[in-house]
Amino acid sequence: MPRMRAPRSRGRRIVVRALWSLGALIVLIVVGTLVWTQVGVMSAEPDPLAQARANPALEIEDAPEGTVLSPADGDSDVGLVFIPGAKVQPEGYVATLQELAAEDGITVVITRPWLNLAFFDPRGLDAFTSAASDVDSWMVGGHSLGGVRACQLAPDADALVLFASYCANDLSDSGVPVLSLSGSEDGLSTPEKIADARDLLPADAELVEIDGASHASFGSYGPQAGDGTPTITDAAVRVQITELVGDLAAAVR
Template identity: 70%
Template sequence: MRKRRGRRIVAWILGSLGAVIVLGIIGIVIWSQVGVMAAEPEPLASVRENPDVVIDDADQGIVLSPADGDSGIGLVFIPGAKVDPWAYAAILQGIVAEDGVTVVITRPWLNLAFFDPRGVDAFTSAAPEVDSWIVGGHSLGGVRACQLASDAEALLLFASYCAADLAETDLPVLSLAGSEDGLSTPEKIADARHLLPESAELVEIDGASHASFGDYGPQPGDGTPSISDDAMHATVTDLTGRFADDLAASVAG
C-alpha cells in the first residue's frame, strides 16, 4: 500500500514538473513571437532600389551581394533579440555597394540568437565564392557572434560586448557603440573590454542610441539619438568598410 502511494506521489511530481516545463517552453515560444520589432519600410525600400546591391532571400538568411559579383570578404550578421532581420539591410548596404562585402543576415531561431545553435558555416554556404568571413551582430546578436568568432577571420560588434573571453586571441575586432545607448551602455561595453584582444578597436559614435544600429524604430529602455539616420548609416559604412578593407589587405598579404 505504501509502495503504491509512493509511486503515485512520484508520478504526480514528475507529471507536474513535465507540465511546468511544457508550459515554460510554450511561454517562451509565444513571447519570442510577440513584439518583434519590424523593419521600417522606407530604409528597406532604399535597399531594394539600390542598383549596386543584389538581394537574395535565401534559406541561410538574407544575402546582400555587390552587383558586380566581385566579393572576397563576407559578413555573417546576427540580429538583436526580437528584431526583424530586414531591419539591418539598410545600415549594411553601404559596405556591399561601396566595399564589395557580401552580407548574410541570419534569421535566429525564435528571434533570439541564444536559441540558434547553428555555426558560421551554416550561413557562409550562401556565398561559397567568398574566401574570408567576418562574424558580427547587434546587441544579443553580437554576444552570439563572440561565441562563433573562432570560426571566422574577424569580429564586428554593433552596440554589444562579449561574454566569451577572446583576450588571448589575435582576432581583429571592431566594436561600435553609441553615446546615447540606454541598453548596451558605454559603461557596460567598457566593463567587458578586457574580454577582447588588446588590439581591438572600440569606437563610440556620438549621438547614436541602441536602435540607431538598425532601422526598426524606437526601443523601450533606449536613449534618445541625436544623430540622423543618414549620418549614422554613413558613419557605420565608413568604419566597417575600412575594417573590411584592412582584413582583405591582411589576407592578401
C-alpha cells in the first residue's frame, strides 16, 4: 500500500515546489519594480528652484496633497492640479509653473505620484483639490506620463492641459476645454505621436507647438535620455506656458 501512495506524494511535492517557485518569482518582480521606480529619479535643478523660492509673489507649501504654489496675496479662484512625468521629482516643475501662481493667480498643486509613476496612482481629482478648498474652478494637467493620467481625470475637471503629452482615453465627446502644449524638438512625445492621438481630443482643442522646445523643456530637471536638443531657453518656454495656460484659466473662471 505505501508504494501505491508514492506517485501521489511526488505529485504533491512537484505542486509545492511549483507554488514556491511562482511565489518567489512574484516577489522578485515586485521587489524589482519597487527598486526600478526609485532608481534614476530626475531631481529638480537647484538654481531654478532656488530662484522660484525667492520669488516674493509666490508662496510654496509642502502639503499632504503635494507641492502647492499660490499667489502671495492669497487671491486665487482657479487652480491647476499638475501630475509630474515618470520618475521626475515634483519640485522639478516648480520653476516652470511658478508664474502661473505669481502672475496669474492660479493655485498649482504639483502631485506626488505613488512610486514616482502616475499610472500607479489611483487617486481622484478631489484628493488634490482639497489643498485649496476655496478655489472654485480646477484644471488638470500633466507632463508626459502625467498628462496621460490627467486625461483620465479630465471629466471631473473644468479644463485639461497637456504638457508634452497625449491621451490614451477618448475625450472627443467630453466637451472639456483642452490645451495641448508640445515641443518641436521633443524626442519622446514627438510631434508625430501627438498628431496621431489628436482624434482622442475634442474638435475645438487648442494645440500649440512651441518652436525649439524639447521634452525636458517643460520642467527644470535637466536633460533627459532619448530627448531632442532644445533650441530655445527654458525661460522662453516658461513665458509661453504662462501666457497660454493663463489664457485658458481666464476662460474657465
